[in-house]
Amino acid sequence: KAGVTQTPRYLIKTRGQQVTLSCSPISGHRSVSWYQQTPGQGLQFLFEYFSETQRNKGNFPGRFSGRQFSNSRSEMNVSTLELGDSALYLCASSFDSGQETQYFGPGTRLLVL
Amino acid sequence: AQKITQTQPGMFVQEKEAVTLDCTYDTSDPSYGLFWYKQPSSGEMIFLIYQGSYDQQNATEGRYSLNFQKARKSANLVISASQLGDSAMYFCAMRETSRGAQKLVFGQGTRLTINP
Numbered sequence: 001k002a003g004v005t006q007t008p009r010y011l012i013k014t015r016g017q018q019v020t021l022s023c024s025p026i027s028g029h030r031s032v033s034w035y036q037q038t039p040g041q042g043l044q045f046l047f048e049y050f051s052e053t054q055r056n057k058g059n060f061p062g063r064f065s066g067r068q069f070s071n072s073r074s075e076m077n078v079s080t081l082e083l084g085d086s087a088l089y090l091c092a093s094s095f096d097s098g099q100e101t102q103y104f105g106p107g108t109r110l111l112v113l
Numbered sequence: 114a115q116k117i118t119q120t121q122p123g124m125f126v127q128e129k130e131a132v133t134l135d136c137t138y139d140t141s142d143p144s145y146g147l148f149w150y151k152q153p154s155s156g157e158m159i160f161l162i163y164q165g166s167y168d169q170q171n172a173t174e175g176r177y178s179l180n181f182q183k184a185r186k187s188a189n190l191v192i193s194a195s196q197l198g199d200s201a202m203y204f205c206a207m208r209e210t211s212r213g214a215q216k217l218v219f220g221q222g223t224r225l226t227i228n229p
Contacts (some may be wrong), residue, residue, distance in 0.1 A: 033216065043204065043219040055214035088156050094215075101148065102217060104158035 004093050004105035012111045018079040021108045025072050025093030032074040037088040049074050086112045115140045115209050119220035126195050127228050134190040134223050136205030146208040147188040153201045200227045
């Protein structure tokens, strides 16, 4: 069974631009979560989607948004990029939204110049 | 709020030795799950092992075992017979669940270096 895939793997943007990251979960998994990893703040939860609904949201500004499609694929969008948005963005999927292990993708490295 | 503490920023171990990575947690929930993930330099988070709060026995997965001491709120990862490929960042995480929604709360991580 294929693992979680994320595209693109690397991205360079400039301040003020917007970016969309994509995540395809493991087949059959309906819960998709997004995390931001930076050297200063570590790993922080962004949001979780389950059956096309946002079930949980972390403490991030409204510039960070996401959505989930009927096939469970998810996208996250960051508008008006800031230098501090440079990070590794990790997507994780699990079978259900309750007691299952989350499996992570390889991540998207975003650099904002 | 739940909190995970990993007090070892870095550890250096000789190949084939056993190594223990420390993790303490804080939660008021009676039901919780604890995870360990490995992150090589490539960035991908690799699931290693899981321990549920009601599990009676310590979890084991191959060379990985979890030393779960509930009263002390600790969940240390033990890697037996370390290998060069074990060099990576290791993260302890706790699952926080609210009305069906879940998220993982991570510690700051421990960078493990295995020396030949």
